[in-house]
Amino acid sequence: MAQDFILFAKQLLASPFQVSAISPSSRFLARAMAAGLGPHSGPVMEFGPGTGQLTRGVLAAGVAPQDLTLIEMSADFARHLQNIFAGVNVRRAGAQEAASFAPAGSVGVVISGLPLLSMPDPVVEAILTAAFTVLRAGGEMRQFTYGSKPPIAPHIMEKLGLVAVKAGKVWLNLPPARVYILKRAREV
Numbered sequence: 001m002a003q004d005f006i007l008f009a010k011q012l013l014a015s016p017f018q019v020s021a022i023s024p025s026s027r028f029l030a031r032a033m034a035a036g037l038g039p040h041s042g043p044v045m046e047f048g049p050g051t052g053q054l055t056r057g058v059l060a061a062g063v064a065p066q067d068l069t070l071i072e073m074s075a076d077f078a079r080h081l082q083n084i085f086a087g088v089n090v091r092r093a094g095a096q097e098a099a100s101f102a103p104a105g106s107v108g109v110v111i112s113g114l115p116l117l118s119m120p121d122p123v124v125e126a127i128l129t130a131a132f133t134v135l136r137a138g139g140e141m142r143q144f145t146y147g148s149k150p151p152i153a154p155h156i157m158e159k160l161g162l163v164a165v166k167a168g169k170v171w172l173n174l175p176p177a178r179v180y181i182l183k184r185a186r187e188v
C-alpha cells in the first residue's frame, strides 16, 4: 500500500492534470463504486484505475479477473496494474479508445475514476460516447466526484441523451465523495 502512495505521488507531480486527486480512493469509496456487482455483472471496464484502489473493490465484489478490463493512460500506472492484478486485462490507452477493446453493446458496467470535471468538453464527450458504445442495453457507468455538483456538465448529458442519478455519499474518503450512476435517458 505504501508503494501505491509513492507511485501515486510521483504521478501526481509528473502529471497533475491527468491525475487530479490528492490521494488514491479509499476502500470505502471502492466498496460504494462496486456495490451490487458480482459474477453476473461482467464484462466490466474501468477507466483511469491509477494504483488500482477501485479495481480491488470490483474484484472483491466477485467480478472475475478475466471479465475486467482496465484502461489507464499512464504507462507507470499501467505497468503497476499489470504486475499486481493477475488475469486482469490492462490496456495502456485513453478511455476515449474503449470501443477498440470490447465489442459494441457487450459491457455491463463502466467504473470511472477519471477526473472528468477537469477535462475539456470534447474529451468528456469522447469518453462518454466510448463508454455508452461498449455498454449493453441497460448498462451503466459509475463515476464519483468530490464536489456538490454532478460529475458531468448538464449540457453534455443532454447532448448525449444521458441522465445522472445520485448514489451513495462516502464520508470516509479524502476528500468525501459522491457516487453517481450514469444511464441512457431513454432507459430510465
Ligand SMILES: C[S@@+](CC[C@H](N)C(=O)[O-])C[C@H]1O[C@@H](n2cnc3c(N)ncnc32)[C@H](O)[C@@H]1O
Binding pocket: 018, 019, 020, 021, 023, 024, 025, 047, 048, 049, 050, 051, 052, 053, 054, 071, 072, 073, 074, 077, 093, 094, 095, 096, 112, 113, 114, 115
Ligand atoms: C484521480 S486518479 C484516480 C485513480 C483511481 N481510480 C482512484 O480512484 O484512486 C485519475 C486516473 O485517471 C487516469 N487518466 C486520466 N485521464 C485518462 C484518460 N483519458 N484515459 C484513461 N486514464 C486516464 C490518470 O492517469 C489517473 O490514473
